[in-house]
Amino acid sequence: MPDFTARRTMMVDTQVRPSDVTKFPIIDAMLRIPREVFTPARLVEAAYMGNNIDLGEGRVLLEPRTFAKMLDALEVGDRDLVLDIGCGTGYSAAVLAQIAQGVVAVEENASLAADAQTALSATGCDTVVLHTGPLVAGAPDYAPYDAMILQGGAEQFPDTLAQQLRDGGRVACLFVEGTLGVVRVGVKQQGRIAWRDEFNAGAPVLPGFERERAFSL
Numbered sequence: 001m002p003d004f005t006a007r008r009t010m011m012v013d014t015q016v017r018p019s020d021v022t023k024f025p026i027i028d029a030m031l032r033i034p035r036e037v038f039t040p041a042r043l044v045e046a047a048y049m050g051n052n053i054d055l056g057e058g059r060v061l062l063e064p065r066t067f068a069k070m071l072d073a074l075e076v077g078d079r080d081l082v083l084d085i086g087c088g089t090g091y092s093a094a095v096l097a098q099i100a101q102g103v104v105a106v107e108e109n110a111s112l113a114a115d116a117q118t119a120l121s122a123t124g125c126d127t128v129v130l131h132t133g134p135l136v137a138g139a140p141d142y143a144p145y146d147a148m149i150l151q152g153g154a155e156q157f158p159d160t161l162a163q164q165l166r167d168g169g170r171v172a173c174l175f176v177e178g179t180l181g182v183v184r185v186g187v188k189q190q191g192r193i194a195w196r197d198e199f200n201a202g203a204p205v206l207p208g209f210e211r212e213r214a215f216s217l
Contacts, residue, residue, distance in 0.1 A: 004036045007048040011064050015050050021068045029098035038091035038119045055088050058204045066201040070172040073185045073198045076100050080146035086135050086206045090116030092151050094125045104129045104139045136208035138164045154209035162193055176205050
């Protein structure tokens with residue numbers, strides 16, 4: 001049986017800390033949550049490697065470095081209500097549950113949502129509200145949110161989600177342009193989101209977050 005505890009520590013020491021992620025709540029949460037429980041059985045040996053893990057149908061479990069740096073830039077606090085978009089198998093929601101006051105996790109893929117519910121229950125993350133529905137629709141019943149994070153790429157950030165972010169709230173989003181990607185953090189002020197670049201990363205574009213293509217004859 002693999003020593004996943006040792007692998008978890010190595011992940012934090014070789015992928016997270018060297019990426020200038022030093023906030024104790026993030027480090028503690030990533031040391032505590034068993035990533036292997038949220039990894040498909042066929043890929044469990046890759047649970048702690050520094051890559052995106054393929055969940056099928058163009059979805060991934062973000063690599064630890066990217067996810068940790070997004071959390072660090074987002075500055076999630078213990079009084080925040082966080083909307084986790086595209087939670088996949090639930091790992092991101094489980095980590096966030098250790099840091100934030102509350103987490104609403106959205107997943108539209110029924111199979112992934114079922115896996116997430118099982119894994120979240122197995123790890124005692126009972127404070128996460130799992131909402132099954134279109135990712136771009138968010139979860140307006142619980143809005144407004146103090147923070148939002150997307151577990152995948154986006155070519156555009158939809159107004160439907162911007163409207164669910166409270167004034168002064170923050171959002172971390174991996175914007176994809178062709179083969180390049182950059183994580184940006186946005187702060188909502190007076191109804192508008194102002195974005196700043198944080199770091200480069202890569203992930204497939206989440207369903208519904210594609211830019212509308214202009215057709216020409």
